Amino acid sequence: MTTSSLFFDVEEIRKDFPILNRKVNGQPLVYFDNAATSQKPQQVIDAIVNYYQNYNANIHRGVHALSQEATESYENARKTLQKHFNAPKVEDIILTSGTTHAINLVASGYTKFLKTGDEIIVSALEHHSNIVPWQMLCERTGSTLKVIPMAQDGTLKFSAFTQLLNDNTKLVFVNHVSNTLGTINPIKKMIDATHRYGAKILIDGAQACSHVKVDVQALDVDYYVTSAHKMCGPTGVGLLYGKTKLLETLPPYQGGGEMISEVTFEKTTYADLPHKFEAGTPNICGGIAFGAAVDYLNHIGLDEIAAYENDLLIYATEQLIKIEGLRIYGPTQDKTAVISFNVENIHPYDLGVLLDKMGIAVRTGQHCTQPIMDFYSIPGTVRASFAFYNTKTEIDLFVTAVKKAVMMLA
Amino acid sequence: MTIQDIQHDIVDEFALFDDWMQRYEYMIELGKSLPLIDPASKTDDLLIKGCQSKVWMKADLVDDKIVFTADSEAIITKGIIAILIRVFSNQRPDSILSANTSFIDQIGLKEHLSPTRANGLASMLNQMKYYALAYQSKLSS
């Protein structure tokens, strides 16, 4: 039943993910909540265990062997990330606790740069973590928040975006991929349009990096952020890429150890990049495991992953739309393997509860994107999100389970 | 009937079911039979916070007993409400306050108490107890 080619053998890949063997409510687990967080392969789990078993030490501050090993490993992970995202310099990669932290880091820094009358543009497809920090920034600085509207098919209205841009625009924020609908936004076009007005743009790549190979130089993006945990890495670690010049002028976010070069009570000078933004003991193990996760994804191949997931998406979509009364939100062609749907007269919560009983993990609710729910006038959706370790057999189980749940609820 | 007697009955009824499907089909039935609150009365002040599906709950004092009315957008949630109403409605505030709720575990609905479910079985229970507390102090004053 499952697709396997010479290059992409899903059964082999599944062996890397120990959690896929477990049962839930007596049924084999079908994990379709990958947009919330991905599962972790043995290679990443091993990197975590290896760190704590063999060379746990604080970094950048000890002369002893363990500290040097840990520092080297952590900095190697940063190099892996630099290479993966094609950042010009290794210092352009700031390790954070995740996307939310990275966004707040930039938003906080912009307090110094903005004034009344300045404008910030965000999209209607944003995750709450990408709206609230900008609202707070606007409150602090007197700037105004503008919103790029969305269309029925889940895409952003590009012409509306270009109309919002003007000389007062200082910042644009948009996600690369929508977590609720899976829409892949035309970020290259948006970056170029933003730059024509001399504004800067931050892309939230939380949902993109496990499906799309990102090249920050080819994109010419100013800031790009993501979380490791959606890329087969651990929770609590992520990154901010920024153009060197921009990061140099951005004020530090938090004060503490590691981020300073000289401290007297009169004045402290900040450390160079990336340490200026990495106050305190970082998530050392997380950073190392993030590197291992990226190595793992590259070993499978992001292009292969994207092609296989697209296969799953098409297959699942074809099966689901046969169910009477089922509606998929944001049916644009250009999307990752995410299906957000409802069945007529059934509350998404009811469907989610029954699917869980059948061993199927999906997300129900607003997915931290209330503006999208308001746009469609719905209380929430059921969201199934696929990863490269999912199979068509699992999709069959899922579709059967949806039908069964619908029958029970009808 | 006392709260305890009703809980016993419910535990006995649920014991007849062989599997989760029968349990949930029964709850869905209960949900469908729950009297609705008319849309105009579904005001935001009746909403219970902490539920993934909206839940409205009203409590009226009739003589010395509390009568609960509730509604939800989700049918399974309504089924749960129906069970709670059967247990706690038409009871005196002090009986509601002192009632033990371990029957929820015994009928296999403990998972609905977990905070991640946010369907608010816990919130609904709390809300009922708040009302009981409020009416109890009203009655004794």
Ligand SMILES: Cc1ncc(COP(=O)(O)O)c(C=O)c1O
């Ligand atoms: C598009 C998007 N942005 C931001 C976030 C927040 O990421 P994190 O919780 O890892 O900081 C998420 C996570 O769900 C997301 O999907």
